[in-house]
Amino acid sequence: MYFCPLIQKTKTEKLKKHIITGVRHLTDSTFVLQLERNGLPFQTGQFVILRRPGTIDQREYTVYSGEKENVLEVLVREVADGKITPLLKKMQPGVELEVDGPFGFFRFQPSMFTSKKFLFVATGTGISPFHSFVKTYPELDYKLIHGVRFGEEAYEHSHFDKEKITLCTSGDNTGEFNGRVTDYLAGMKPDKNTQCFLCGNSKMIHEAFDILISKGIPVQNIYTEVYF
Amino acid sequence: MKYHLITLGCQMNLSDSERVISVLDKAGYSWTDNEEEAVLIGILACSVRQKAIDKVYSRIHKWNKWKNHKNLVTFISGCILPNDHEKFLKLFDITFQMKDLPNLPEMISRYGITTPVHLKTGIDPHNENIEEFWNVKPSYQSDFEAYIPIQNGCDKFCSFCAVPFTRGREVSRPSKEILAEVALLVSQGYKSITLLGQNVNSYGLDKEGQEITFSELLREVGELGNRMKKEFWVYFTSPHPRDMTDEVIEVIAQYPVLAKQIHLPMQSGDDKVLIRMNRKHNMEKYRQIVHSIRRILPEATLFTDIIVGFTGETESQFENTRKAMKEFKFNMAYTAMYSPRPGATSHRWDDDVPLEEKKHRLHELTEELRKHNRIFNHNLLGKTVRVLVRGEDRKEGFLSGLTEGKLIVRFPAENEDLTGKFANVKITSASDFSLEGELVKVEALV
Numbered sequence: 001m002y003f004c005p006l007i008q009k010t011k012t013e014k015l016k017k018h019i020i021t022g023v024r025h026l027t028d029s030t031f032v033l034q035l036e037r038n039g040l041p042f043q044t045g046q047f048v049i050l051r052r053p054g055t056i057d058q059r060e061y062t063v064y065s066g067e068k069e070n071v072l073e074v075l076v077r078e079v080a081d082g083k084i085t086p087l088l089k090k091m092q093p094g095v096e097l098e099v100d101g102p103f104g105f106f107r108f109q110p111s112m113f114t115s116k117k118f119l120f121v122a123t124g125t126g127i128s129p130f131h132s133f134v135k136t137y138p139e140l141d142y143k144l145i146h147g148v149r150f151g152e153e154a155y156e157h158s159h160f161d162k163e164k165i166t167l168c169t170s171g172d173n174t175g176e177f178n179g180r181v182t183d184y185l186a187g188m189k190p191d192k193n194t195q196c197f198l199c200g201n202s203k204m205i206h207e208a209f210d211i212l213i214s215k216g217i218p219v220q221n222i223y224t225e226v227y228f
Numbered sequence: 229m230k231y232h233l234i235t236l237g238c239q240m241n242l243s244d245s246e247r248v249i250s251v252l253d254k255a256g257y258s259w260t261d262n263e264e265e266a267v268l269i270g271i272l273a274c275s276v277r278q279k280a281i282d283k284v285y286s287r288i289h290k291w292n293k294w295k296n297h298k299n300l301v302t303f304i305s306g307c308i309l310p311n312d313h314e315k316f317l318k319l320f321d322i323t324f325q326m327k328d329l330p331n332l333p334e335m336i337s338r339y340g341i342t343t344p345v346h347l348k349t350g351i352d353p354h355n356e357n358i359e360e361f362w363n364v365k366p367s368y369q370s371d372f373e374a375y376i377p378i379q380n381g382c383d384k385f386c387s388f389c390a391v392p393f394t395r396g397r398e399v400s401r402p403s404k405e406i407l408a409e410v411a412l413l414v415s416q417g418y419k420s421i422t423l424l425g426q427n428v429n430s431y432g433l434d435k436e437g438q439e440i441t442f443s444e445l446l447r448e449v450g451e452l453g454n455r456m457k458k459e460f461w462v463y464f465t466s467p468h469p470r471d472m473t474d475e476v477i478e479v480i481a482q483y484p485v486l487a488k489q490i491h492l493p494m495q496s497g498d499d500k501v502l503i504r505m506n507r508k509h510n511m512e513k514y515r516q517i518v519h520s521i522r523r524i525l526p527e528a529t530l531f532t533d534i535i536v537g538f539t540g541e542t543e544s545q546f547e548n549t550r551k552a553m554k555e556f557k558f559n560m561a562y563t564a565m566y567s568p569r570p571g572a573t574s575h576r577w578d579d580d581v582p583l584e585e586k587k588h589r590l591h592e593l594t595e596e597l598r599k600h601n602r603i604f605n606h607n608l609l610g611k612t613v614r615v616l617v618r619g620e621d622r623k624e625g626f627l628s629g630l631t632e633g634k635l636i637v638r639f640p641a642e643n644e645d646l647t648g649k650f651a652n653v654k655i656t657s658a659s660d661f662s663l664e665g666e667l668v669k670v671e672a673l674v
Contacts, residue, residue: 056310056311056313056314060385100353103383103385104385105470105508202503202504202540205503206500206503209499209500209503219499219510219512220510220512224503226387226503226504226506228387228506228573228574228576
């Protein structure tokens with residue numbers, strides 16, 4: 001992963017219990033879990049670990065909400081045979097979860113970059129950090145390319161400036177672009193000073209990495225967060 | 229009452245074991261090499277390799293059988309994954325996190341030699357009260373080499389590693405304590421001191437300005453060395469490339485007691501493998517650090533860690549690692565064939581590089597290392613190097629030791645009194661991974 005070297009480490013809070021305050025179901029398998037913020041400090045782009053109290057079952061999620069919001073949100077896709085996500089999906093407001101963190105180095109602060117042009121590339125729930133970036137810094141000069149299979153997976157695209165987001169769908173033709181994000185990226189001509197942030201599965205990140213390098217983007221301008 | 233302790237894994241565990249021994253000795257137990265005569269047996273576990281954990285299971289099953297005919301209490305600590313922890317609760321009488329070590333005698337007394345009451349403590353990822361562990365005076369197992377823990381835990385979450393889940397979050401030990409321990413050891417004649425942590429160069433960052441940084445800590449150690457006017461070498465391991473700065477390298481250059489030897493884990497020479505490993509550094513960053521080391525510390529030796537055959541590592545990606553080996557000319561590379569560890573993120577992925585291919589890649593890197601070392605070591609022929617003598621060599625009539633750069637040197641000498649002392653040795657022959665020479669001068673005792 002490529003990192004943002006100028007941002008100070010964020011203080012790690014003690015493990016706290018956070019009550020679920022809401023659940024927004026975006027598709028049959030994907031939902032936003034909203035929890036009390038409880039003063040948890042984080043820098044946009046970081047992740048937290050959610051755990052059911054009294055168990056060892058836990059999972060890492062990038063924070064979906066903005067730094068200044070009073071709630072803590074994460075975007076979760078249910079893994080049918082997973083140990084955690086089917087349980088999270090069934091949770092109702094009022095249930096408590098333990099939150100550990102924040103962690104991670106995919107932190108974002110526009111002031112640390114000389115060039116203020118940003119390219120965000122995401123697949124699936126990899127849109128989470130970019131949602132948080134944009135919620136935290138609404139005035140950003142960015143272009144977000146979001147790749148999914150079907151148009152219904154355009155998770156809360158209304159939260160973004162529609163001029164700045166492109167939906168790529170590989171399984172139907174409901175997106176602005178019919179194909180994978182890497183196909184779209186291959187046709188782009190990004191300015192060499194663009195700061196590029198990639199988040200999603202490692203296959204997409206590896207391909208996007210090669211495409212950006214071939215377009216003359218210096219390696220130090222590429223930041224990655226692999227979703228495992 | 230006799231006890232036996234088995235320590236598996238890395239230097240962190242070895243260092244921890246010095247404190248465990250100290251606590252048990254103070255509680256009135258005495259060490260035995262023979263586990264069969266012990267009434268208390270403990271293990272400091274390691275979760276880096278499955279083999280180490282398999283050893284734990286094999287031992288505890290044996291010890292639990294012994295309980296049918298003798299009184300025995302067993303305990304386990306060290307690096308333990310939550311899943312293993314759950315199982316160990318049922319198998320061991322006592323499980324505890326190292327931060328709770330000061331309470332071990334109380335745990336044992338509450339347990340009682342014959343009362344089968346399981347005493348259990350859960351895993352606290354935040355290492356609260358770790359200070360109490362650091363305050364335990366260790367029972368150093370050498371008279372001239374010592375480890376000093378400066379930090380516990382890890383926040384980096386490399387995908388192949390489970391340490392963030394076994395040792396919890398990064399917590400820095402107060403610098404005053406570290407400096408006091410260094411001063412005490414040096415005053416007692418210690419010659420080699422290693423500052424230990426999972427990511428030593430992120431030292432202090434968790435304290436958000438309330439503690440000095442790693443380079444400042446090294447500077448304080450260097451100043452201490454100047455004031456004490458004694459000869460000793462201070463090492464540190466392991467740093468993470470992400471937090472390595474020129475400032476650290478410059479400080480090392482300024483102080484004679486800061487050893488000119490850097491261990492800088494690379495793990496892979498390929499950017500895409502590094503992304504999958506979630507390493508947070510790329511090869512450009514790594515190259516910049518190595519260039520800084522060569523520029524600021526031209527005499528320094530460079531060691532590294534490498535994993536071959538990581539999930540998805542292609543031949544061309546491995547080739548980049550081989551090229552990096554050639555480029556950086558490491559003096560030592562601790563190369564491991566990848567093996568997935570439950571609890572680490574990469575355990576969810578296919579271990580898709582065949583064992584034979586991993587062996588082949590390991591062999592290739594070893595040969596690359598050998599080639600460079602042969603040249604490096606041959607360039608030392610005829611030169612006199614300073615060596616800290618560590619004891620008898622396997623070759624009869626020889627002693628061996630380490631240079632400041634941790635190169636192995638052996639020389640003929642019958643006099644055992646040299647162990648733990650500095651000596652000058654003129655190099656007379658060089659092999660790929662060691663040097664041989666003649667004693668030139670032995671320093672007076674300091």
